[in-house]
Amino acid sequence: MTRLLVWLRQFGIYRGAVDLYARSGLFRGLVIAFIPVAWILVLTIAPYAQMVLISFYERYPLPPDQTVEFTFRHYGSFAERPLYLTAFIRSFVFASLMTALTLIVVFPVAYFISKVAPRGQRTRLLLLVIAPFWISEVIRSFAWMIMLSNSGAVNSLIAWLGLSAEPFEMLYTNLSLSIGVLYLTSLYMLLPVYSALEKIDSQLLDAAANLGAPAWKRFTRIILPLARDGIVSGCTLVFLLVIGLYAMPQLLGGPGTTLFAATIGQIFSKAGDSWPQGSAFSLILIGAALGYVGLFTVLFQSRRRRRAS
């Protein structure tokens, strides 16, 4: 391979191109930037730009011989039907609650692995909880459907123990959805929180104890502030993940748990005519979600900055 490349250099054209690349920063920039910039323009920016455009169209695709009409109607339709607003608010409440629940469940786990477990075992324990990360959302939902259905594992166990003859209705409820979603989100919380906790020098805790801080003070004054960045990024990841969930709510949730992502999906499975409305709703979701997360991040980071200065 290298021999070939060295041999190629005896040809003027090849050498010229290679030397031009070495010599000209502009040429070098063009060669390196071409594919990334083209991709960003065509497949990152353009689809969203088109989405913004379509959301203002009266209808899309345009019927022949008709001029483009712009309208805010599709944004307005969001507030018109309580169905949309309910799903929207439910999405945000659900995602917030799931984020909090995930943090509460995962933090002690991350703390155990990073600070309490013997050093030599940490990697192994971490791998144990990371392992299910590679399982598809649909398969995870399926596994919980087997667990929670009326003839599923949990109800069979309850019946076998003689606790109740009637099966509990767990599947297709908020409960089953929450259990399944937690299964999905816990790893997105675990990794950032774990790496933040792992970086905390244990000597800091010893020093704090030596200065007379009791356990809960060490936790609130040392561990929590130092783990804040990891917690914030974990919460951000989890919230954005839950707000965009589509498959799991349909498999594990029921009619009473429709989330906004599903609403958008339904609009799109109708005729092409509904694209403008779907686009408008998508943009509302993005705007609200990023704004919500941005606010959350700023609230936490501003405190940090104040302390630093």
Next chain:
Amino acid sequence: MISQAAGQDTAIELKGIVKSYGTKRIVDDVSLTIGRGLFVTLLGPSGCGKSTLLRIIVGLVTPEAGQVVVEGRDISRDVPHSRPIKMVFQDYALFPHMTVAENIGFGCEMKGMKRDAIAARAQELLALVRLPGLGGRYPDELSGGQRQRVALARALAPNPVSLLLDEPLGALDLNLREEMRRELKAIQRRTGKTFVFVTHDQDEAMSMSDLVAVMRNGRIEQLDAPERLYARPANAFVARFVGTANMLAGRLIKEDGQSLGIEMDGRHFTLPRSRVTSQRQPRIGEVVQLVIRPEAFGFGAGGLEFSGQIEERTFLGGRVQLRLRTKDGRSLLVDAPPHNAEGLGETITLSLPPDRLAILAEEPAEA
């Protein structure tokens, strides 16, 4: 010593090199001629532009102005990968995924040499740097000193006209560094190649070089053999940077053919004009600086006499360094033999032969 003949046969010539980063001139109009077969050191504090100068020579940095001429050919426009000068990097920059032999053979491979020839050349160089049998190892299996030798072998393998070395000993510990100094010098002598060595360590510069260029703020302050650099510094910066120096300010009050009359603290000295080492001759009435090395003083009266009280005494093994305070309030560093028994607070008298100092036509810098 430098053979004058070797010095006239030019290996590398730099003409008016200028390089700035932002508004700061890193290399400020440097011209330098390096004779073939010499060991030349660029010495200066960090940030003085010496490493940038090396990178300009090999083409890794493009200067705004100036020419690089190698063996009589202007290579300023050549792409870096076709320049005939090889470099040893400060952190060695060995290829971590290649064996030692592959590292050393890389330059030969780029020249399109045959596989056997490359392998033979790698063996030859491993022997030269005294690492026979280590060709199959990976860089992370070597010690710091071994890596340094591999980096040297790798740069020498393609048989470059000259070799540039960018602080190659900086990462080694003290004992190893001294051993490597001798070895580098030996390899340079054996291969007969021109070495351009960059360091901020004056001992390194002095012990290995035929010529030393002292650099500051992108300029070459003085280019000379180590002995002359030490004895005849061109300015106060060089005097202070190379070795330790007492700098005493006086005023030129009399000029008389071959001698100068200098007044200092109300005393008058007559010194030979040949001791003026700055380029410019001082003018009557001007402030001059006298550069006096600590070991230049003799004990007892005679010559130029200084006396003072011992304020500080530092035992340094082969000598004792004393800090004296003269009655005029000047502080002097003086080297004394190790058996010197003068105690703190005692007053002693020193003599200075007039040919052991240097006179600079330069006002003292604001302290």
Next chain:
Amino acid sequence: MMRLRHFALPAIFWLFVAYLFIPIIVMAAMGFRDSNFVAFPIQNWTTRWYQSVLFDKDIAQSLWLSLKVAVVSTLIALAVGLPSAFLVARTTGIIRAALVAIIVLPAFLPVIVSAIALRMFIGQLGLETGPTAIAIGHAASTIPFVVLMVLTRLNAMNPNIADAARNLGADDVIIFTRIILPYLAPALFGAVMFAMLLSFEDFVRSFFLGGFEQTFPVLLFSKLRFGLDPGLAAISTLVLLISTAIGLYADHFLRRRRMKNGIMS
């Protein structure tokens, strides 16, 4: 406090592990149930589901499609992600921050929205819904990870190594093939594994961008909406075992290389 450290925390940890693994184990067991319905207890065991499921034409086709899509999308992600990482590595300051933001942002936007935006746009590129569209969609979602993984390694690279090669006579093509690619190899390996697995497990993009051919998660989704059966449990178990094994191997590989490299640099 001691009680919390030595009793409560390990208990929470192991409960969490149970929560992660029990559903999977139950699902794997369900695959052995000799019945057409999912129910407990499992009285008659059979291996017929595990044996037959691979010969199910629908499932085999969907797995094959998923695999093809994973390979193609990973190749696209590499072809775009690698130069993107180089581009980012060459920039500084605000341009770099903006570039990273625009490259990484797609990973943070709600999946449903990015899938739909692309669904509406592919017509402009002259594409129909189908495998190509899915592959492009998956590539769009994995490029951020490829860029970040390559960039992390690139930032750790000693820049003098490339300069040394250049000084020894290597032109940029040789520097790329002999120095940079081998150096990036572990990151590239990790990125390839990661991109393949992400593509293989994706549902939403495959669902919205797919035509009549279904990838495995989409097929499973539509089958699950009609009812559960032990055969699906069997194939799901097989798929999750394979992807977990690959994922863990890639993780292990990266971890080991990182340690080894830590000594070197």
